[in-house]
Amino acid sequence: MPFRTASLALAASGLLLTGTAQAIEYNQVDATRSSLAFTSKQMGVPVPGSFKRFNASIAFDPARPTAASTTLEIDLASIDAGSREANDEVVGKQWFNVKAHPTARFVSTGVRALGNNRFEALGKMTVKGQTRDVVAPFTFKQEGSGGVFDGGFVLKRMDYGIGEGPWADVSAVANEIEIKFRVVANAGPAKK
Amino acid sequence: MPAPSPRYTGPAMAAHWIMAVLILVAFPLGVYMQDLPLSPDKLKLYSYHKWIGMTVLLLFLPRLLWRITHRPPAPLPMPAWQHRIAESTHHLLYLLMVLVPLSGWLMSSAKGFQVVYFGVLPIPDLMGKDQGLGDFFLQAHKLLNFALLALVGLHVAGALKHQILDKDGTLRRMLPFGQ
Ligand code: HEM
Ligand code: HEM
Secondary structure (H helix, E strand, C coil): CHHHHHHHHHHHHHHHHHHHHCCCEEEEECHHHCEEEEEEEECCEEEEEEECCEEEEEEECCCCHHHCEEEEEEEHHHEECCCHHHHHHHCCCCCCCCCCCCEEEEEEEEEEEEECCEEEEEEEEEECCEEEEEEEEEEEEEECCEEEEEEEEEEEHHHHCCCCHHHHCCCCECCEEEEEEEEEEEEECCCC | CCCCCCCCCHHHHHHHHHHHHHHHHHHHHHHHHCCCCCCHHHHHHHHHHHHHHHHHHHHHHHHHHHHHHCCCCCCCCCCHHHHHHHHHHHHHHHHHHHHHHHHHHHHHHHCCCCEEECCCEEECCCCCCCHHHHHHHHHHHHHHHHHHHHHHHHHHHHHHHHHHHCCCCHHHHCCCCCC
């Protein structure tokens, strides 16, 4: 009995060792468990919305978070802006102009570790042909076999010309749009 | 010199006219705004409509409490059936003063648009988002408004009939001036 316990402990520590030696990288995005939501403010009223279709790719090694990278591609036509009337409106020319600019893109340029499982993704956000620098704080936690990235940032819609003409009136629809993302990724073989 | 005719109390008059004005503004605003194409102006008018309507709802409770503790002046001489119609109209008007804005509030909640009073004070939703219930309360709001329109019409016609045809000074009972 003591012998068995000891061998078990040995085996376990061996597993742990190989675990840390071969870096785990979270890079298999589980689209069904990931989400991209936002909240706009209309006349002071928070109106929740979301994008149903987006493509996220991610490579995140908790042991080397600053080497992480991610790309997010959003199918703008998949927007749910809270009501049918709003959905019809926001794909139009004055808002996203989906015909000319069907996707929005976020490409990370770096990740900063803030400690306590908190990080910051730096990157470039491109919407409607306009590119801006973005800093998106996020947290990382392991859940079962997957890694969960929860974060968000405030996007100023006027920086990208989202809502032109009469819609440039930020007293009706506020400039600040709160973006919230949740990306769930499973560990896979490191790609490099 | 005839004795001055009895009047409603000051607060009763104030509540009557303030709420009458609010309702008479909210109503045409509601009809007008819903046909507009989506625009910042439409969002603004919807908000103004909701704020006015919520004010009516807010004023109702103090008005009711005042009404319960302060009886209206004794009715003017008139046939019993007229008095009965006038009274039932008043009661139904009180009922609609609650049900109309309440159905609007329920509709907004169900449609997923919270009411934020004057753009600063978030008022709790009465239910979660539910498109089916949202459409139901929209129909309820319309129907109750239709009833409100009919009753206010009857109410005003009655007041004017008494004022102009019977010359019994009905209007003065609800007005702080004149004799
Ligand atoms: C005294 C109070 C109120 C009055 C007299 C009133 C009256 C009306 C009327 C006449 C309409 C147009 C109905 C139609 O013809 O389709 C309307 C629409 C509407 N009301 Fe009210 N209302 C009141 C309070 C409220 C409140 C408190 C809210 C919400 C908090 C509200 C929300 C709405 C909305 C959202 C619509 C438009 C529905 C649509 O999109 O078709 N109303 N109201
Ligand atoms: C939305 C509009 C209105 C509503 C909801 C409303 C409602 C009411 C209610 C509930 C009462 C009964 C008060 C009580 O005894 O407790 C009342 C009384 C009265 N209202 Fe209105 N009212 C409205 C508009 C008007 C208008 C436009 C007039 C003037 C033409 C008017 C003239 C009167 C008068 C004269 C009385 C006193 C009746 C009496 O002698 O007892 N009201 N109203």
